[in-house]
Amino acid sequence: MDQILEIAIAVGPAIVVGVIAYYFFDSFLKNEEGRRRFLLHKESQKDVLPVRLQAYERLTLFLERINPNQLLIRVKPVTEDKKAYVDLLAATIEQEFEHNLTQQIYISSEGWGAVKSAKNTLIQQLRKAAAKSEITTAQQLREHILQNPDGQENPSRVALEYLKTEVQELFN
Template sequence: LVVFAMALTVILLFFRNEEKRRKAEVSLKNYKFITPLRLQAYERIVLLLERISPESLIMRVNRPGMTARQLQSELIANIRAEFEHNLSQQIYISPEAWELVKSARSNLIKLINSAADNIEPDGPSFNLSKAILEAVMSMDKQPTTIAIDYIKKETEKLF
């Protein structure tokens, strides 16, 4: 009876250790597979944030002859399109990082709308561009910069 109990204990310990080893092996394989995907997601999110930063967005979207209203509409449409194009990346980044990305998007849209409220809608797009850039320069830190800084810190944790 004692021999049976000892044998059973040894067998149970063996199976537990074997299960732990298999879990560790699967975890390592998942890590090797997921890490490149996560890095790619972080890269795409940083690219999204750079593309929707006011300076970049205005330079890319503003065309000669546009009115302030047209520019406002184009800027917001571009922000939404960039964001929607990268929605799937939220799977690979932390909920906190994704919230900062959403916050950056919302704050930029509010900034654009707020700047547009203070100028003539049918005036030249230059007036809106100037108002947006002045609002950005008065900020301590841009919403996109806050999100990018957080993502950089989060990415460092992967290594």
């Protein structure tokens, strides 16, 4: 029994020092790993930030191009059929959208959702306007949408404001 006590007295301090050393080295290694990750993240930001900003620029251009005021000036009706004109406008919006699909990997899910929502809402607004019985021609449809008598909020403006706030958060 005395021998076990002597061994415990001799080995005990070594075990305590070993446990303390383990915790110090473990915290040191975790700190070093965190520092390396931070430096790697900082270095990658130099390359990623310009690409992300370019994605926001492209999506801003998309939202400006589908803004009803810009879209209706750029895409003129080929016939007086209002349904054909709405189909042409919707196809133009979809084509613009598909051209910018890859930008979604550079922005947040919420930002991409705002862009998709703007596209879908605008197409829905166009179709609702075309469904009105008092509008009979494509020219009347254009005038109705530009005048916005229903007071509907411009979906591309809403999405653009959201993207602007996201870009501002990149620099805060």
